[in-house]
Amino acid sequence: MNERQLRILRELGESGSVTATAEALLMTPSAVSQQLRLLQRSIRVPLTERDGRRLVLTDAGQVLAGAAIEVEIALARARHSMEEFVDQPDARVAVAAFHSAAAAFFPLLLGQAAPKGPRLSLSDEDVAQEHFPRLTRDYDLVLAHRLDRAPLWPATLTARTLLREPLDIALPADHPLATERQLTPRDVADQPWITVDDGFPLMATVDAIATAANRRLDIVHRINDFTVAAEVVAAGGGLALMPRWTTRPHPALVLKPLRGVHARRHIDVLHRPERAARRAVRRVLTALDRAAAAIRSRDAQA
Template sequence: MDERQLRILRELGELGSVTAVAEALLVTPSAISQQLRLLQRSIPVPLTERHGRRLVLTDAGQALAGAAVEVETALARARHTVQDFVDRPDGGVSVAAFHSAGAAFFPLLLRALTGPGHPVLALADEDVAQDDFPRLTREYDLVLAHRLDHAPPWPRAVSATTLLREPLDVALPADHPLAAQHRLTPDDVADEPWITVHDGFPVMATIDAIAAAAGRRLRLAHRINEFAVAAEAVAAGGGLALMPRWTSRPHPALVLRPIDGVQARRHIDALHRPERTARKAVRTVLTELRSAARTIQDRDTDGEVTSPRGAGL
């Protein structure tokens, strides 16, 4: 049995005929009769009986029709509860991010969404390989993920909103001979030691592209996922590293230089399961993430990479 069949039974008890029920529900009498037959198949005792030309409820039918009132009332209450949850502006919203996105976006979110009437944020850091970001959408309402510009799109099971298309620049000590150049090429950096991420993380593909463009393998001296730690290693002379241009924190001993000849840019995307944005609170946070992305990008208004920087992944 289902809600529609129970309603038909209830209406039959109140209106007294199939024709009257059909008119009330704006369907044909044959459709009403079919639903009553389907309902009867699931009940071991007769629900209706003939009184002349009229179809009336038996005692069992009247009992079930009475229960139908309770069922409709409970369902209506459940719908109102769900609607209140969906429309609630200050509901809880969980957001996960890889480290450099969390460092850049989380403070802006917290400042913008503080106080009554705003979503209640639950923030978490998740340092995972690129292929593992979609599965995090099972646990969190929104997931900040990164992938390289030319990488395959995210699977169709998740929705993606691109927040930033962020250049990746070469980080080097401010007193390094290459720091005097405004732009670098793969040949300039191919013979330097490198500090890079572990396999499976997006930046690694750009390292491979630099090696391919230079025609020789790079020497990967250190594997460090955390950009803040990598920045310290670069400053100490451990090698060069790729760093994000906009989501990085300044480091007094480093400069960033763009590299020509390779696609060195990553997407920062907000991933979510499509049903999550049915909630007003989640849509509010997603809107604020877009605003935060504009703020982050606008910090570098001159388009040049001249200031010393470094940051966490």
């Protein structure tokens, strides 16, 4: 039993014939008859009977046709509720981001918030690259990062790149290498290093530096939070790889471009395709695009 079959039964009771039912529902008479046979299979008592050349409803058929009206009302209410939900401009939108993206994007999103705009629910989620897609089950939008040449996100998700951000070498302002315009893997390979945990995107670039310099790096600290890593670098704890635009400026640090390896990451926004059907989610996606443009323009003005 389904909505279509109940609608056919109801129309048959009102129109009085299979032909008239087919015309009213823009179907063929054979299709109407087929659906009625399928409906009858799920009901233990006859729903229709012959009255001369006409097919009419039995008492049981009339009861079910009356119930079909209630089904139509309930479905209409459900559709209306869904339309309101989808089109609601001030609905709640849950956004998750890894730490440095959260620090860069969340204040800009909140700064763009309108009184009748989406109600943001912000969370920080610092996970390994392979785990970002899972977060789309719990959040409407997920800010994730991957290296420029890393595998793409699963095809079941919608992904859009907000930023293609260079990765620089962070070192103390008084470090001997701080006066160089650019650094190479050989320049930095003999220094102590602060890196992220294995499985996080930046580790692939750290490994590329070691490969290009043909030596194993001396990794002395593993710190995922760039704010904490910056303090350790400033204190002389080692060099670190840091994103150019989303790293919070530190007065005792300098960032130097790295040449000789491909050092850039994507900041992507991920979501399940159906989430973008909601008006509020689309508005936050637009706000993220504006925030990304603001982050890029700050670098151009620096």
